[in-house]
Every structure is written in structure tokens, then in C-alpha cells.
Amino acid sequence: VDLPIWRASQGAILVGRGMRFEKRLGDVPVVGRFPQQSGPLQAWLRALRLYQWPKNLLVFLPVLLAGPMAGIDDWGEAVLAFLMLSVLASAGYLINDLLDLAADRQHPTKRNRPFASGALPVAHGVIAVPGLLVVAVLLGLFLPPASLLVGFVYLCGTLAYSFFLKKVPMLDAIVLACLFTLRIVAGIVLMTLPWSFWLLTFSMFFFLSLALLKRFTELREVSQSPDRELRRRGYTTDDLALLLSMGSSSGIAACVIFVMYLMEEQFSRSIYASPEWLWVILVLLLYWLGRVWQLAVRGHMNEDPLLFALRDRVSHLIGLGAIVFILLARAA
Structure with missing residues (x-):
């Protein structure tokens, strides 16, 4: 679709895959070439x-x-x-x-x-x-x-x-x-x-919190540029407070489910010989959720919180700590 425009122009600028049209330009001079970088x-x-x-x-x-x-x-x-x-x-x-x-x-x-x-x-x-x-x-x-x-x-x-x-x-x-x-x-x-419906319920609240965190981050970025909008989404900048409250409360709900799981001892003693170590994971979970939401509010969060966790050293340490305490809980 660009060919008629180029042929009526004084010069053509070719970008990326547009390089393949150079031979079809006729006498139109190419004034700029920008090949794709990868x-x-x-x-x-x-x-x-x-x-x-x-x-x-x-x-x-x-x-x-x-x-x-x-x-x-x-x-x-x-x-x-x-x-x-x-x-x-x-x-x-x-x-x-x-x-x-x-x-x-x-x-x-x-x-x-x-x-x-x-x-x-x-x-x-x-x-x-x-x-x-x-x-x-x-x-x-x-x-x-x-x-x-x-x-x-x-x-x-x-x-x-x-x-x-x-x-x-x-x-x-x-x-x-x-x-x-x-x-x-x-x-x-x-x-x-x-x-384990405890695990599935915990998962729903935990990942609901992260999904709302992603929307909050996208919307907050849009709010910094009044001339932009969040296309193909039903949110407006007026929803920032709602996303913050629902997202953070969903994270707390996940932690409450985890506490109830521990208090009701809904696990097999053949798996966890020392389940008291699992309580430390609750502290790690609360800290990580609070940290990512704080970073989002301050505008320092990647749009995808899970990708952020894969690159964040603190998240790595928290994840490693959770695995260590699970292993300690299994030890007699």
C-alpha cells in the first residue's frame, strides 16, 4: 500500500521488511534505510x-x-x-x-x-x-x-x-x-x-492480586500521559484506587487462606514432619506482596509482576527461602 505514495514522492524511506520493495520503486531515490536490528x-x-x-x-x-x-x-x-x-x-x-x-x-x-x-x-x-x-x-x-x-x-x-x-x-x-x-x-x-482445594483457593486469590497489579501498573503509566488511553481495555484512570484496594486485599486474602491451612493442619503428617517451619513462609509471602504493590504505587514495577520476580534478586532470595523452609518442614 505504500508503493503508490512512494512513487508520487521525492524520496522513499525504507524500514525493516520494507527493504524488499526497493527494486519496485522505479526512479524514486531512497533517502533512508533502517534495517531491522535482529x-x-x-x-x-x-x-x-x-x-x-x-x-x-x-x-x-x-x-x-x-x-x-x-x-x-x-x-x-x-x-x-x-x-x-x-x-x-x-x-x-x-x-x-x-x-x-x-x-x-x-x-x-x-x-x-x-x-x-x-x-x-x-x-x-x-x-x-x-x-x-x-x-x-x-x-x-x-x-x-x-x-x-x-x-x-x-x-x-x-x-x-x-x-x-x-x-x-x-x-x-x-x-x-x-x-x-x-x-x-x-x-x-x-x-x-x-x-487440594486449599491450594487452588490460595492460587486464585494470589494470582488475582498479581493480575490486578498488572492492570494497575498499565493504568498508572497511562495516567502519566493524558494524551494516551488503555486501548482494548475497559479501565479508566478513575479505577486506579479500586484496582489498588482490590488487588492488595486479594493478596491479603491469599495469606489468610494460607494461615487457615496451617491452623487447620490440612496436610499429611507423612509429608510435613515439622510443619511449624511453614509459618515462616507466611512472613515471606506478606513481605513480597507488600513490596511489589509498594513498587507499583511508586511507579517502579514492570508491567508483568511475574517477569519482574524472575529478574528481581530479592524475589529470588524469597523464593529460595520458601523452598528451604518447605524442606525443613519435611525433615523429622
């Missing part, structure tokens, strides 16, 4: 968002908490479930980026995504989506049927979120919390152990 491989790695795959490590959580009741086979199936969910997540990200092209191009950071910036052709993304779905199904065939069902529900939830649920305020955050909890469910169905 190759197709790097662009695909960013489009598939491999850096988001660590979120799917939640599938290992039920196997880890099962302790000695989890066998080698359970760990092997958890690896396959992790790969299946990761491939499905990448397919969902591609679909989301293809749907959000116009909105992403207006965003200060999302405009650099491969499809929005033109680093990858949109047609290639359309072809890649069914290919990823086939790979996910093949991985799911090596898992219990329930795992494949969870993967299907996860994909449907991701698509529903991308198409319309992300535009419904509050419901979008609840759906994100459900999608995170489904990752834990994917690990639970691998084993024949009873479901």
Missing part, C-alpha cells in the same frame, strides 16, 4: 515469548508438594505437561498479538513486538498457530486424558480472553487468575492423590 530467529523467540514459559513451572508445584508420594513417572509427566502448556501459551500469545496489532502499535513498549513492528509478517503468524496446536496435541497424547482436557480448557480460556474477556473490567483479571490456577490443575491431574 534476525528472524530472534524475532520468533520474542513472538513465541519463551521468557513467559517459566510461568508454566506451576505445573510442578503439586508434584513438589506431594513429596514422597510423587514418583519418577509423575515428574516425567510433569515435564511433558509443562511443554504442552508452554506450546499452547505461545499459540495464545501469537493469536493475541495478531488481534492486538492496532492497539500494540499505539503502545510505548508493545509497539516493539515482532508483528506490530513489522519484524515478522502477519501471514507467518497465522500459519504458525495451527502448527503449535498440533505439537501441543502430540505432547498431550503421552499424558493422562485429563491433562489433555485441562490443556483444551486452558486454550479456550486463553482465546476467550484474547477475543473479548480482556475488554471486560475486573472479569479480565479473574480470568487471568483462573488461567494461572489451571496450570496447577494440570499438575494435580497427573497424580491419583486427592485434590
Whole structure:
């Protein structure tokens, strides 16, 4: 569509994939060339968002908490479930980026995504989506049927979120919390152990807090630029106080669920011989939630709090400490 404009101009400026049109310009001089900075491989790695795959490590959580009741086979199936969910997540990200092209191009950071910036052709993304779905199904065939069902529900939830649920305020955050909890469910169905509804309830409140934190951070950034709006979202800057109150209270609710779990001793003594160590995790959890919300209020939080945690040294220490206290709780 740019060719007629270029041919009527005194000069053409070629950017990214526009280099391939140079021979079709005729006598129009090229006054500037801006080739893309990374190759197709790097662009695909960013489009598939491999850096988001660590979120799917939640599938290992039920196997880890099962302790000695989890066998080698359970760990092997958890690896396959992790790969299946990761491939499905990448397919969902591609679909989301293809749907959000116009909105992403207006965003200060999302405009650099491969499809929005033109680093990858949109047609290639359309072809890649069914290919990823086939790979996910093949991985799911090596898992219990329930795992494949969870993967299907996860994909449907991701698509529903991308198409319309992300535009419904509050419901979008609840759906994100459900999608995170489904990752834990994917690990639970691998084993024949009873479901821990304490864990699932805790997960819903905890990830609801983080989903609202993400929305709060995006909205706060918009509030600093009056000429911008949060496209394809149902929030306005008037919702900042509401997101702050609901998000922080959801985090506290997750901590309360954790306290009730410990007080009611809803765990097997064959797993935790010294459960008093688990109380220290409550302190770590309260501190981490308070810290990320404080950083968000001050404008120092990354848009995705989980990605922030993967890069934050304090979060690393807190996570390592939680694992240490779980191991101490298991020790006799």
C-alpha cells in the first residue's frame, strides 16, 4: 500500500521488511534505510515469548508438594505437561498479538513486538498457530486424558480472553487468575492423590492480586500521559484506587487462606514432619506482596509482576527461602 505514495514522492524511506520493495520503486531515490536490528530467529523467540514459559513451572508445584508420594513417572509427566502448556501459551500469545496489532502499535513498549513492528509478517503468524496446536496435541497424547482436557480448557480460556474477556473490567483479571490456577490443575491431574482445594483457593486469590497489579501498573503509566488511553481495555484512570484496594486485599486474602491451612493442619503428617517451619513462609509471602504493590504505587514495577520476580534478586532470595523452609518442614 505504500508503493503508490512512494512513487508520487521525492524520496522513499525504507524500514525493516520494507527493504524488499526497493527494486519496485522505479526512479524514486531512497533517502533512508533502517534495517531491522535482529534476525528472524530472534524475532520468533520474542513472538513465541519463551521468557513467559517459566510461568508454566506451576505445573510442578503439586508434584513438589506431594513429596514422597510423587514418583519418577509423575515428574516425567510433569515435564511433558509443562511443554504442552508452554506450546499452547505461545499459540495464545501469537493469536493475541495478531488481534492486538492496532492497539500494540499505539503502545510505548508493545509497539516493539515482532508483528506490530513489522519484524515478522502477519501471514507467518497465522500459519504458525495451527502448527503449535498440533505439537501441543502430540505432547498431550503421552499424558493422562485429563491433562489433555485441562490443556483444551486452558486454550479456550486463553482465546476467550484474547477475543473479548480482556475488554471486560475486573472479569479480565479473574480470568487471568483462573488461567494461572489451571496450570496447577494440570499438575494435580497427573497424580491419583486427592485434590487440594486449599491450594487452588490460595492460587486464585494470589494470582488475582498479581493480575490486578498488572492492570494497575498499565493504568498508572497511562495516567502519566493524558494524551494516551488503555486501548482494548475497559479501565479508566478513575479505577486506579479500586484496582489498588482490590488487588492488595486479594493478596491479603491469599495469606489468610494460607494461615487457615496451617491452623487447620490440612496436610499429611507423612509429608510435613515439622510443619511449624511453614509459618515462616507466611512472613515471606506478606513481605513480597507488600513490596511489589509498594513498587507499583511508586511507579517502579514492570508491567508483568511475574517477569519482574524472575529478574528481581530479592524475589529470588524469597523464593529460595520458601523452598528451604518447605524442606525443613519435611525433615523429622
